[in-house]
Amino acid sequence: MTIGRPKQFNPDVALQKATYLFWQKGYEATSTTDLMKAMGLSKSSLYQTFGSKKQLFEQCVAYYGADNVTLLKKMQQEHSSPLQFLIGLFxxxxxxxxxxxxxxxxxxxxxxxxxxxxxxxxxxxxxxxDKTHSLIQESVEEAQKIGEITGQLSAKEIADYIFANLCGLRVIGRMNNNQKTLNNIIDMTFSTII
Amino acid sequence: MTIGRPKQFNPDVALQKATYLFWQKGYEATSTTDLMKAMGLSKSSLYQTFGSKKQLFEQCVAYYGADNVTLLKKMQQEHSSPLQFLIGLFxxxxxxxxxxxxxxxxxxxxxxxxxxxxxxxxxxxxxxxDKTHSLIQESVEEAQKIGEITGQLSAKEIADYIFANLCGLRVIGRMNNNQKTLNNIIDMTFSTII
Structure with a gap:
C-alpha cells in the first residue's frame, strides 16, 4: 500500500543519471544544480530520496561498481576461456x-x-x-588450472599486476586514444604471463 | 630598477605552495581562499601575480612538470645504468x-x-x-644499445608500456601502500622487457 502522493520518478533511473554525471565531471566539479538538472529532480526530492551530495555520490559509487560486476560477469560468459576474457576486458x-x-x-x-x-x-x-580485482584473480586462477597463464607466480601476484596495468591503461586512454599504442600496451602486458 | 613598492613575497615559493595544494586536493576542491591561505597572499596579490585560479593552475602544472624533469634527470645521473634508472624511478x-x-x-x-x-x-x-614519456624512451633506447633491454620491440613501444604501468602504479599506490604488492608489480613489469 502506498501512503501519500506516489513518487513521480524512477529512483534507479535518477541514480544512473547522477552516476553518469559524477563519472563525466568528477565529484567536486558536479554541483547540486547539475545533479537536479540531470536527474530531473527538485532539491527537496533529491535530498529526500538520496540524502546529501556526499551520500548520493556514495550510492553512485556502489551503483557503478555493481554495474561493472554485471558487465564483467557477462563478458566472462561470452569469452571462450578465462585468458580470452581478461584480454577481452582490456x-x-x-x-x-x-x-x-x-x-x-x-x-x-x-x-x-x-x-x-x-x-x-x-x-x-x-x-x-577490490571487487574487480577479485574477479580478475578468479579468472587468473582458472586460466592457471588449464595452463593458459603461467603457474610460476601466484594468482594474486598476477592479478595485482593485471589490475595495475588496467588502471594505467585507463589513465593513458584519457590522454591518448591511439588504438595502436593502447593495443601494444595490452599485448606487452599479457606477454609476461602467458 | 624597481618602480613602486617591491613585492613582499617570493613568487616561486608561492607557486610551489599552490602546486602542493592542487596536488593534494585536486583542481576543483581547491578554493581561492585555500590558495590565499597556503600562499600567504591577499586576493589582489594572487590575481595580480598569477591571474585567475585557472591560470594559476596552469602555472602549477608547468611548475610540477619542470620539477619532475629535474628530479628524473638527477635520478638518471645517480643510477649506474639506464635500466637501473627506470627500475629506480618505479x-x-x-x-x-x-x-x-x-x-x-x-x-x-x-x-x-x-x-x-x-x-x-x-x-x-x-x-x-609526454616529457616524462620522452625521458623514459631515451633511457629505453640507451638500455637497448647496451643490451639491458630487449631489442625485439621499438623503444617507443617499450616506453608506452613502461609509462602506462607507471601511471597504473601511481593509481594503485593511492589505494594500497603494501610495499610487497607494489614491488611485485614492478618486478613483473620489467620481467617482460629485460
Missing amino acids: RFAIDPERNPETHLGCMMVNSACELAEVDDFKPKIRYQM | RFAIDPERNPETHLGCMMVNSACELAEVDDFKPKIRYQM
Whole structure:
C-alpha cells in the first residue's frame, strides 16, 4: 500500500543519471544544480530520496561498481576461456566503438585519483576496486588450472599486476586514444604471463 | 630598477605552495581562499601575480612538470645504468620513506583523471606527461644499445608500456601502500622487457 502522493520518478533511473554525471565531471566539479538538472529532480526530492551530495555520490559509487560486476560477469560468459576474457576486458576498456564512454576512463580510477585523501570515500572506492580485482584473480586462477597463464607466480601476484596495468591503461586512454599504442600496451602486458 | 613598492613575497615559493595544494586536493576542491591561505597572499596579490585560479593552475602544472624533469634527470645521473634508472624511478614512486608524497600519487596522473574532459587543461597535462614519456624512451633506447633491454620491440613501444604501468602504479599506490604488492608489480613489469 502506498501512503501519500506516489513518487513521480524512477529512483534507479535518477541514480544512473547522477552516476553518469559524477563519472563525466568528477565529484567536486558536479554541483547540486547539475545533479537536479540531470536527474530531473527538485532539491527537496533529491535530498529526500538520496540524502546529501556526499551520500548520493556514495550510492553512485556502489551503483557503478555493481554495474561493472554485471558487465564483467557477462563478458566472462561470452569469452571462450578465462585468458580470452581478461584480454577481452582490456580491449573493451580502450575501444571507443564498442565502449562509447572509453574517453571518460573508469569512474573508480578517476575517483581514486580525485578522492584518495578523503577518508570517508577512500574505503568505498577501494571496496569497488577490490571487487574487480577479485574477479580478475578468479579468472587468473582458472586460466592457471588449464595452463593458459603461467603457474610460476601466484594468482594474486598476477592479478595485482593485471589490475595495475588496467588502471594505467585507463589513465593513458584519457590522454591518448591511439588504438595502436593502447593495443601494444595490452599485448606487452599479457606477454609476461602467458 | 624597481618602480613602486617591491613585492613582499617570493613568487616561486608561492607557486610551489599552490602546486602542493592542487596536488593534494585536486583542481576543483581547491578554493581561492585555500590558495590565499597556503600562499600567504591577499586576493589582489594572487590575481595580480598569477591571474585567475585557472591560470594559476596552469602555472602549477608547468611548475610540477619542470620539477619532475629535474628530479628524473638527477635520478638518471645517480643510477649506474639506464635500466637501473627506470627500475629506480618505479621504486621511488612507491616508497614512502624516500618519497613522503607517494600517497598523493602523481599530480599529472591525478589531473589527467580529474580534468581530461576540460579542453583547456588537457593539452597542458598531456604536454607534461609526454616529457616524462620522452625521458623514459631515451633511457629505453640507451638500455637497448647496451643490451639491458630487449631489442625485439621499438623503444617507443617499450616506453608506452613502461609509462602506462607507471601511471597504473601511481593509481594503485593511492589505494594500497603494501610495499610487497607494489614491488611485485614492478618486478613483473620489467620481467617482460629485460
